[in-house]
Amino acid sequence: MTYMLEVRNLRKSFVRGGGLFSDQAKGEPFVAVDGVTFAVGPGETFAIVGESGCGKTTLARLILRLIEADCGVILFEERELLPLRGDALRAQRRQMQMIFQDPFASLNPRMRVGEIVAEPLAIHEPQLSRAQRLARAGEILRRVGLDESALPRFPHEFSGGQRQRIGIARALILRPKLIVADEPVSALDVSVGAQVLRLLQELQREFGLTYLFISHSLPVVAQLATHIAVMRAGQFVEYGPANRILHEPTHTYTRDLLAAVPEIPRPGQL
Amino acid sequence: MDDLLWVRNVTVELPTAAGWVKPVNEVSLRISPGESLGLVGESGSGKTMLSLTLMGLLPLGARVKGEILLNASGVGEASSGVKTGPASQPGKDQNRSLQGLKPIERQGEMSELKLRPPKEEVEARNLVGQSEDEWRRVRGREIAMIFQEPMTSLNPVMRIGRQITEAILAHEPGLAGEALHRRLLTAMEHASLPEPEIRAQQFPHQLSGGLRQRAMIAMALAPRPKLLIADEPTTALDVTVQKQILDLLDHLRRELDLALLFITHDLGVVAKVADRIAVMYAGRIVEEGPVQKVLSSPRHPYTQGLLAASPTLERRKLAPIPGNVPRLTELPSGCAFAPRCSFRRAECEQVVPEFRQAEPDHAARCVLL
Numbered sequence: 001m002t003y004m005l006e007v008r009n010l011r012k013s014f015v016r017g018g019g020l021f022s023d024q025a026k027g028e029p030f031v032a033v034d035g036v037t038f039a040v041g042p043g044e045t046f047a048i049v050g051e052s053g054c055g056k057t058t059l060a061r062l063i064l065r066l067i068e069a070d071c072g073v074i075l076f077e078e079r080e081l082l083p084l085r086g087d088a089l090r091a092q093r094r095q096m097q098m099i100f101q102d103p104f105a106s107l108n109p110r111m112r113v114g115e116i117v118a119e120p121l122a123i124h125e126p127q128l129s130r131a132q133r134l135a136r137a138g139e140i141l142r143r144v145g146l147d148e149s150a151l152p153r154f155p156h157e158f159s160g161g162q163r164q165r166i167g168i169a170r171a172l173i174l175r176p177k178l179i180v181a182d183e184p185v186s187a188l189d190v191s192v193g194a195q196v197l198r199l200l201q202e203l204q205r206e207f208g209l210t211y212l213f214i215s216h217s218l219p220v221v222a223q224l225a226t227h228i229a230v231m232r233a234g235q236f237v238e239y240g241p242a243n244r245i246l247h248e249p250t251h252t253y254t255r256d257l258l259a260a261v262p263e264i265p266r267p268g269q270l
Numbered sequence: 271m272d273d274l275l276w277v278r279n280v281t282v283e284l285p286t287a288a289g290w291v292k293p294v295n296e297v298s299l300r301i302s303p304g305e306s307l308g309l310v311g312e313s314g315s316g317k318t319m320l321s322l323t324l325m326g327l328l329p330l331g332a333r334v335k336g337e338i339l340l341n342a343s344g345v346g347e348a349s350s351g352v353k354t355g356p357a358s359q360p361g362k363d364q365n366r367s368l369q370g371l372k373p374i375e376r377q378g379e380m381s382e383l384k385l386r387p388p389k390e391e392v393e394a395r396n397l398v399g400q401s402e403d404e405w406r407r408v409r410g411r412e413i414a415m416i417f418q419e420p421m422t423s424l425n426p427v428m429r430i431g432r433q434i435t436e437a438i439l440a441h442e443p444g445l446a447g448e449a450l451h452r453r454l455l456t457a458m459e460h461a462s463l464p465e466p467e468i469r470a471q472q473f474p475h476q477l478s479g480g481l482r483q484r485a486m487i488a489m490a491l492a493p494r495p496k497l498l499i500a501d502e503p504t505t506a507l508d509v510t511v512q513k514q515i516l517d518l519l520d521h522l523r524r525e526l527d528l529a530l531l532f533i534t535h536d537l538g539v540v541a542k543v544a545d546r547i548a549v550m551y552a553g554r555i556v557e558e559g560p561v562q563k564v565l566s567s568p569r570h571p572y573t574q575g576l577l578a579a580s581p582t583l584e585r586r587k588l589a590p591i592p593g594n595v596p597r598l599t600e601l602p603s604g605c606a607f608a609p610r611c612s613f614r615r616a617e618c619e620q621v622v623p624e625f626r627q628a629e630p631d632h633a634a635r636c637v638l639l
Contacts, residue, residue: 051508052479159594160313189312190535194579194590216508219538219581223588246583260509262516262538264565264580 002078003039004178004210005046005063010036010072012055012062032058034234035072040227042177045204045211047221047242049257050231056214059231060180063212064098065089076178094124097171101183103163107155114151117141117169124174140169143206144199161192165199172203180212185220197223218261222246230254273342274496274529275301275324275413280336280398282316282323290333291598293319295553300342303496306523306530308544308561310537310576314595316553317533321499324531325415326397326405338397340412411441414490418502420482424474431470434458434489441493453492460526461488462518480511484518491522497529498522504539516542537580541565549573552596552606554622559632569634572607605635613638 013029032055040046048056061067063074065081074081076092084092097120100106107116117140118133128136138148144165155163164184171179184200185193201224203209215221221228222242229239230253238251249255282294293316301307311317322328324338397408417423425433431454438445438453445453458466461484474482483503490498500519504512520543523530532543540547540561547564549557549572557570568574578589593610602608608618617637626639633639 051510161594189595190537190576191312191579191591192594194581194588195592197581197588198590217581218509219583222583222585223581224585242585256510258583260513261583262509262512262536262542263582264537264577265541265562 002042003075004042004044004077005040005212006073006075006078007039007063008037008073008075010059010062010074011070012058012067013070031234033062033069036231036234036236038229038236038239040178040210040212042210043204043208044226045213045224046227046229047213047215047225048229048231049215049218049221051216051257054231055234056231057182060098060182060212060214064096064180065093090124094120094174095176096178096180097174097176099164099167099171099179099181099184102187103160103167104155104187106167107163109155111154112151113141113153113155113158113166114138116155117151117166117173120170120174136173137169140173141166143172143203144169145195159192160188161195164188164192164196168196168199168203172207175207176209178210178212180214182214183216184213186215186217193220200224218246218257230257272302273300274303274305274340275299275531276337276339276342277320277324278337278339280320280323280334280338282319282328283333283335284319284329285331286599288599292553293598294323296336297550297553297555299548299555299558301497301529301531303529304523304527305546306520306532306544308540308547309531309533309550310535310540310547311533311550312535312576312595314552314598315550317550318501320550321415321501321531321533324397324413324499325409326400326402327409334398336398339394340397340408342394410437410490410495411493412495413497413499414493414495415499415501416483416486416490416503418505420479420486421474423486424482426474428473429470430472430474430477430485431458434470434485434492437489438492457488457492458485460491460522461485463488478511479507480514483507483515487515487518487522491526491528494526495528497531499531499533501533502535503532505534505536512539519543537565537576538582549576552601553598554606554635556607556636557634558625559628563629563632567628569628569632569639570607570636571611571613571638573634575610605637 010033012033013031016030036059048059050056062069069082076095081092114134114137117137121128121133121136134151138151141147141150146162146165158166185196188196204211213221213225225242227240228242228245229236230245230251232253237253238245238249245254249258277297277299280294280297281292283290283292297320299307309317323334434457435450435454438450454470455466458469463469463481463484477485504515507515516539519530522528532540534540544561546559547561548555549570551572557564557568557573564573568577575591579591581588591610596606602619604619604621605623608614615637623635623637625633625635627633628639
């Protein structure tokens with residue numbers, strides 16, 4: 001089987017201390033991602049779950065090449081990602097796009113929705129005219145449940161859920177193969193979060209997307225993950241098919257996380 | 271009635287560019303000593319505005335109608351506004367209760383205040399229309415509040431111990447020396463802050479999110495309030511830390527006979543901490559009842575929708591509620607949930623449904639009942 005994404009022994013450390021107000025000299029480097037290895041097949045949803053500071057967001061940023069890894073290997077469709085530079089990297093990047101947590105912070109408030117959604121086209125398909133770009137933006141907005149009427153408006157005119165749809169439209173306009181979604185519903189209300197989760201499932205089927213889904217919430221992850229990795233202190237403590245992790249966890253940390261979830265009691269349990 | 275707090279028909283109006291809006295609309299609630307009431311709602315439901323009303327922290331220009339009776343035990347159903355201080359003459363209230371706006375106007379009533387018995391004498395009093403001076407006696411001392419993000423509520427350049435001490439001194443200015451230090455340590459121990467002597471010397475940034483929330487709890491509980499309002503206190507925390515804080519609040523409630531108004535959007539959290547639930551939507555309470563009854567047989571379509579949309583550890587087809595929470599400037603004339611409701615009838619769009627009892631202790635604002 002060929003994987004969409006393969007990560008081998010990926011590692012990233014940050015130098016800590018040494019700041020202006022720090023009382024410690026430059027000390028031991030802080031290892032944020034500590035030798036992570038996994039593989040994601042096409043069409044799968046690979047979820048990385050962990051608490052704040054576990055390294056899950058750093059891992060996502062490494063895979064998107066937003067920050068540079070210390071060492072390790074990333075294969076995207078069997079092609080090595082880490083050595084890529086310049087045009088080759090840019091070409092690869094259009095295959096992998098990101099959806100962010102906070103739909104209020106991730107959209108430029110001074111740009112119109114049309115410009116926001118079409119911006120990736122301006123970079124990756126500069127031959128298109130402005131009219132063509134906006135036509136593509138309108139088309140993708142319709143796929144995420146909005147429409148052309150959104151194009152000339154500004155982000156503040158939209159609710160949180162609608163803004164997250166705009167962010168998803170921006171990520172999809174280049175028709176990427178891999179979507180990295182970093183806590184895509186945790187800033188949203190329950191009823192709206194469920195809409196966005198449903199939308200992500202529909203889009204996955206429609207466009208054949210592979211998801212790398214990052215979340216602190218096991219209940220959210222349980223809704224769409226095919227595989228779950230539980231991360232702590234830069235390492236995967238356990239990973240496997242979602243059903244096994246949720247129902248037969250082997251690591252005590254996974255069990256602790258599951259036990260801490262405040263569950264809504266079912267009628268029978270009351 | 272054995273009520274610590276009795277919120278009676280409270281409406282809050284705020285001026286906006288589009289006219290007056292009502293983020294809190296005809297809300298009634300009762301909380302007994304030691305009871306935990308979960309207030310559930312999504313953003314814009316008015317739950318935070320309601321809690322700010324209870325703390326006298328509304329933005330400038332807000333208008334409050336209705337009554338908020340503190341120490342309401344002994345106040346009969348029928349007698350409205352008995353012995354509740356000077357501010358409770360109904361009718362006049364509406365114009366006068368501009369919170370924090372013009373305390374000067376109320377000078378005439380201040381002298382009456384001095385004649386009042388000291389705090390220990392339990393007397394029902396109406397918080398609506400109080401002067402800022404009167405609020406200062408309630409805020410923190412009788413009703414305290416903790417917030418979602420402790421880092422923004424703590425002073426970043428003041429040591430934890432001093433911040434908690436400040437809270438104690440605000441209400442007991444006489445304390446000093448060894449007695450004050452003992453009160454500080456007691457407060458920190460109540461909040462289960464480990465190594466209190468060391469933590470007291472630290473700054474907020476040196477504490478983890480969970481410890482910061484414990485510091486906030488220590489500060490809130492130091493003046494020994496009777497009611498703690500917790501506004502999404504665990505939303506910013508990791509689940510394992512959230513569990514610890516929820517356990518702590520539950521323990522404190524029992525140990526100190528503390529009443530808890532727990533505000534959250536998370537039905538799982540509310541199931542863990544609350545005895546009763548009030549569900550808020552677009553400024554109104556739409557359903558209220560014991561936690562088990564509301565979660566196992568929700569009677570309002572909005573509560574049913576929230577349950578169906580909440581992810582659990584079981585994979586299931588989530589049923590989102592279509593549409594968005596309405597803007598307060600664009601509320602329909604009838605039931606505010608009607609445009610998103612799949613059981614909508616013609617009558618829903620005409621008038622706001624009254625509360626109807628499903629059982630003696632379980633009611634909902636829905637025509638289906």
